[in-house]
Amino acid sequence: MSAEQAAALIQHGDHVGMSGFTSSGYPKAVPPALARRIEAANQHGNVFRIGVWTGASTAPELDGALAKVGGIELRLPYQSDPTCRTRINAGEMEYIDIHLSHVSQFVWFGFLGKLNVALVEVAGVLEDGRLIAASSLGNNKTWLDLADKVILEVNSAHALGLEGMHDIYYGTALPPNRRPIPVLHPSTRIGDAYLHVDPAKVVAIVETNIPDRNPKFTPPDAASERIAEHILDFLEHEITRGRLPRELLPIQSGVGNTANAVLSGLDKGKYKGLTAYTEVLQDGMLEMLKSGTLAFASSTALSLSDEGMREFLDNIDYYRERILLRPQEISNHPEVIRRLGVISMNGMIEADMYGNVNSTHLMGTRIMNGIGGSGDFARNAYLSIFMTASTAKNGAISCIVPMASHVDHTEHDVQVVVTEQGLADLRGLAPRQRSKVIIERCAHPSYRAALQDYEDRAQALARSGRAGLHTPHLLREALSWHERYEETGHMLPQ
Amino acid sequence: MSAEQAAALIQHGDHVGMSGFTSSGYPKAVPPALARRIEAANQHGNVFRIGVWTGASTAPELDGALAKVGGIELRLPYQSDPTCRTRINAGEMEYIDIHLSHVSQFVWFGFLGKLNVALVEVAGVLEDGRLIAASSLGNNKTWLDLADKVILEVNSAHALGLEGMHDIYYGTALPPNRRPIPVLHPSTRIGDAYLHVDPAKVVAIVETNIPDRNPKFTPPDAASERIAEHILDFLEHEITRGRLPRELLPIQSGVGNTANAVLSGLDKGKYKGLTAYTEVLQDGMLEMLKSGTLAFASSTALSLSDEGMREFLDNIDYYRERILLRPQEISNHPEVIRRLGVISMNGMIEADMYGNVNSTHLMGTRIMNGIGGSGDFARNAYLSIFMTASTAKNGAISCIVPMASHVDHTEHDVQVVVTEQGLADLRGLAPRQRSKVIIERCAHPSYRAALQDYEDRAQALARSGRAGLHTPHLLREALSWHERYEETGHMLPQ
Ligand SMILES: CC(C)(COP(=O)(O)OP(=O)(O)OC[C@H]1O[C@@H](n2cnc3c(N)ncnc32)[C@H](O)[C@@H]1OP(=O)(O)O)[C@@H](O)C(=O)NCCC(=O)NCCS
Ligand SMILES: CC(C)(COP(=O)(O)OP(=O)(O)OC[C@H]1O[C@@H](n2cnc3c(N)ncnc32)[C@H](O)[C@@H]1OP(=O)(O)O)[C@@H](O)C(=O)NCCC(=O)NCCS
Numbered sequence: 001m002s003a004e005q006a007a008a009l010i011q012h013g014d015h016v017g018m019s020g021f022t023s024s025g026y027p028k029a030v031p032p033a034l035a036r037r038i039e040a041a042n043q044h045g046n047v048f049r050i051g052v053w054t055g056a057s058t059a060p061e062l063d064g065a066l067a068k069v070g071g072i073e074l075r076l077p078y079q080s081d082p083t084c085r086t087r088i089n090a091g092e093m094e095y096i097d098i099h100l101s102h103v104s105q106f107v108w109f110g111f112l113g114k115l116n117v118a119l120v121e122v123a124g125v126l127e128d129g130r131l132i133a134a135s136s137l138g139n140n141k142t143w144l145d146l147a148d149k150v151i152l153e154v155n156s157a158h159a160l161g162l163e164g165m166h167d168i169y170y171g172t173a174l175p176p177n178r179r180p181i182p183v184l185h186p187s188t189r190i191g192d193a194y195l196h197v198d199p200a201k202v203v204a205i206v207e208t209n210i211p212d213r214n215p216k217f218t219p220p221d222a223a224s225e226r227i228a229e230h231i232l233d234f235l236e237h238e239i240t241r242g243r244l245p246r247e248l249l250p251i252q253s254g255v256g257n258t259a260n261a262v263l264s265g266l267d268k269g270k271y272k273g274l275t276a277y278t279e280v281l282q283d284g285m286l287e288m289l290k291s292g293t294l295a296f297a298s299s300t301a302l303s304l305s306d307e308g309m310r311e312f313l314d315n316i317d318y319y320r321e322r323i324l325l326r327p328q329e330i331s332n333h334p335e336v337i338r339r340l341g342v343i344s345m346n347g348m349i350e351a352d353m354y355g356n357v358n359s360t361h362l363m364g365t366r367i368m369n370g371i372g373g374s375g376d377f378a379r380n381a382y383l384s385i386f387m388t389a390s391t392a393k394n395g396a397i398s399c400i401v402p403m404a405s406h407v408d409h410t411e412h413d414v415q416v417v418v419t420e421q422g423l424a425d426l427r428g429l430a431p432r433q434r435s436k437v438i439i440e441r442c443a444h445p446s447y448r449a450a451l452q453d454y455e456d457r458a459q460a461l462a463r464s465g466r467a468g469l470h471t472p473h474l475l476r477e478a479l480s481w482h483e484r485y486e487e488t489g490h491m492l493p494q
Numbered sequence: 495m496s497a498e499q500a501a502a503l504i505q506h507g508d509h510v511g512m513s514g515f516t517s518s519g520y521p522k523a524v525p526p527a528l529a530r531r532i533e534a535a536n537q538h539g540n541v542f543r544i545g546v547w548t549g550a551s552t553a554p555e556l557d558g559a560l561a562k563v564g565g566i567e568l569r570l571p572y573q574s575d576p577t578c579r580t581r582i583n584a585g586e587m588e589y590i591d592i593h594l595s596h597v598s599q600f601v602w603f604g605f606l607g608k609l610n611v612a613l614v615e616v617a618g619v620l621e622d623g624r625l626i627a628a629s630s631l632g633n634n635k636t637w638l639d640l641a642d643k644v645i646l647e648v649n650s651a652h653a654l655g656l657e658g659m660h661d662i663y664y665g666t667a668l669p670p671n672r673r674p675i676p677v678l679h680p681s682t683r684i685g686d687a688y689l690h691v692d693p694a695k696v697v698a699i700v701e702t703n704i705p706d707r708n709p710k711f712t713p714p715d716a717a718s719e720r721i722a723e724h725i726l727d728f729l730e731h732e733i734t735r736g737r738l739p740r741e742l743l744p745i746q747s748g749v750g751n752t753a754n755a756v757l758s759g760l761d762k763g764k765y766k767g768l769t770a771y772t773e774v775l776q777d778g779m780l781e782m783l784k785s786g787t788l789a790f791a792s793s794t795a796l797s798l799s800d801e802g803m804r805e806f807l808d809n810i811d812y813y814r815e816r817i818l819l820r821p822q823e824i825s826n827h828p829e830v831i832r833r834l835g836v837i838s839m840n841g842m843i844e845a846d847m848y849g850n851v852n853s854t855h856l857m858g859t860r861i862m863n864g865i866g867g868s869g870d871f872a873r874n875a876y877l878s879i880f881m882t883a884s885t886a887k888n889g890a891i892s893c894i895v896p897m898a899s900h901v902d903h904t905e906h907d908v909q910v911v912v913t914e915q916g917l918a919d920l921r922g923l924a925p926r927q928r929s930k931v932i933i934e935r936c937a938h939p940s941y942r943a944a945l946q947d948y949e950d951r952a953q954a955l956a957r958s959g960r961a962g963l964h965t966p967h968l969l970r971e972a973l974s975w976h977e978r979y980e981e982t983g984h985m986l987p988q
Binding site: 074088089090091094095096097098099102106109110111112113174175176178179180181182184185241242243245249250334335338339340341356361362363364365366367371375379380382405406407408409410411412413415427428429430432433458459462463466467468469470471472473475476478479480482483486 | 568582583584585588589590591592593596600603604605606607668669670672673674675676678679735736737739743744828829832833834835850855856857858859860861865869873874876899900901902903904905906907909921922923924926927952953956957960961962963964965966967969970972973974976977980
């Protein structure tokens, strides 16, 4: 069937569960065709808007195209598309930012309403109807199970060599009938290698041959390299203290530059036989698998550069032994993350002096991307590490602030904060002790005095009896840095 | 051995792991003796301060006595004692507020330093050295396993009928060797009925005969009864919609008045055969067990009024079939809470318009109690409900505010907010939709207009391009209500 014909099966008001996780495995033909249909409807004065549910972020052909024509009524659970972001922050599109591990169960519970259509990219279809999944799994199993209608995009650009690399758990159940998820190691297989779909629900199959739009791999900048060094020193220190085994514990690493820098640092170090239990597998991990630093990686998506993808495809038999792709309800499952004792490393927008972390909002009001899986990992990790450069926008923004303008990870869930300036180990520290190390170790020198001044005056106010000394703050000034940035373009008076 | 002799075995600087969870099962003789010793040391000009680690809150004989003499250097993971609170907020005592499920593993991981002494109350000692645990388990297993020295208080005031009511999991391990926690139902036994201790470590046994200082049971006030009605209506509605089974899912309920009102409402309703998976079992649940509304309850502590305790003891054989007490690492384990699909109901200090919840800090700076188990439950629950009266201090404080002055549960973890005014179901709502229902349904009428005005002006600012419309805020005013309360004693201009 053509993409246009398939797109015609989607109606205004539908909730559509689409495949896609970090620009891999997203449907590539139907969303643009749907965008054209929506545009035509708009031109005839008809409203045509749908709910777009995915695994996580996708690519311009999906989020970008649909957001551009104003076709998205509601987006969940994660996005990182510039057009979506603009629309959301302009109030033209609703966005629900959900822990990635919560999505599938919320749909099963009936909390998000009916799923009308599943639009899922696959790598192939077996004779018996089972599906070879593509380069990401995300929520595909859930969409196929729960949607009224299913549209498949069968993308021959995906190597059929992906076959066998998926592990799709079919034991998920609703409470009170849930059982333990029997993953004991990143490599434990607990499911089926194929996706299942009820053939009676399949209303369209669209054939495509379009590669994933792989992210560019940019070499790490100086700040990322410094952050990586601090983390590597810290891990070594933990090994020396007997708090981590030599082969560490399974690594989770967010997307981006800094994450790749840490991985590449690990790869250059003396590590062997590490494992990863993560949601995205980037070039950094592929290199580690190649060198043997990493023995095994479990993920829900492959997010490789073109070069990484070539390496992967050229040696797919090697990698098939060393990679498992799982549904995100398993890759991000609190039960499994906690059992395995994952070392979690994620980026952030800002942290405050007390270790509360903002992963999602710029200046408290504008969404950036979303919380993604960072909460699933941070709360349940053995070690939860958050990292950022100490400043943004050429130093006009301090990423260490008096009070976070939005909180995604509370003081209870943040154990280590790292910037290029240094690393603050917050374990076992009470709030005022935390603010001391965060200001000293993590703040940029150009903000350190201002932070110290805020802290001193907040403590003085508390000592005068007009506030508490547990978590001292000057309520009037707590968000003044953000306010000043909005008004003057710089967080400090110039 | 006398309490004085035992107290002499504790040294300045020691970390002492004490039993105790909501005024049950705390050591009753040694802490007061230790407080006297500390006072004497102070009078001789000697510093004597220890780290006090417990299950959760305790009683005046422990927290109160030690805090009064300034004997606590560091307290974790939860407290609710007035003297402790004053000391913490005066900067005289450090306090680390930790998710209850994290405590035991952090100690095992070595993140909090060495545990020098375990001071644990038990109900009895068997001939073979195994211990009959008391009315709470908390972290006792961990303290006994990890401390260098063990002091036992054997309290004959605890009914020996408690024997057999505990289920102490001895399968906990460190990653990478952890296995699934095999609890499939609140009644599943996975452990041993007795605590174990290495006899070589036991340096003192002190005999006592002092009942737990049970909390008074006060009949629910009008606001609590209204909150309970809203929750009961909501649960009925969920059953009607097919989103909850008739016998619900296991209930978790925080301590306090409102919690008891909800339970008593459930008890009057048409429910039968419910279950509870919770950390504290209060009078409300005992009554439900008696009436048959509740078929089974799993908890880590019994927190009964004197009257409740009498009922319990008089019918202990009946209750022994229907209650299990577990270590808090199991009662609060994310894995189990998520698997069972708990309905979680907890109190809060305040919620903001967008559904971020503050459970711990008054006016952003003063600690009240701590996060306790609320995060373990809310994040992993099937349904996470937070409740409070809409105002405090005779209306001078709105518990619905523009921005929470401290965040313990983020917008990602809060599904339902309830006050006596009404219930806001936040599932599937984006931030501006959430603020609409929270203001309309939950805010007190005397604050509704001011909240609406804030929201309107925040949206107008965002529409002007000077902020984002995803989560509109006026950074300058976001915390001004709290500031005004601190300055004038009322959140609104009078
Ligand atoms: C927080 C997050 C946005 C950081 O991403 P990153 O790529 O490392 O961040 P960068 O430093 O490149 O910053 C991204 C942008 O935010 C801006 N920024 C960074 N810190 C900022 C701050 N404190 N205030 C305002 N803007 C800031 C940067 O200037 C940059 O802007 P630009 O795109 O206009 O140049 C990203 O990690 C994220 O979305 N995290 C949440 C999801 C998550 O953690 N998932 C984990 C599993 S994958
Ligand atoms: C949040 C919490 C303190 C509410 O407890 P509660 O007994 O229902 O609350 P109350 O309404 O009686 O209020 C307690 C006090 O806080 C004050 N208060 C309530 N809301 C307030 C607010 N928004 N700002 C300032 N003070 C407030 C009350 O006036 C009262 O003060 P008082 O003791 O001086 O009279 C309590 O639920 C808690 O500690 N929660 C965190 C731990 C938890 O959730 N555990 C769950 C598993 S048990």
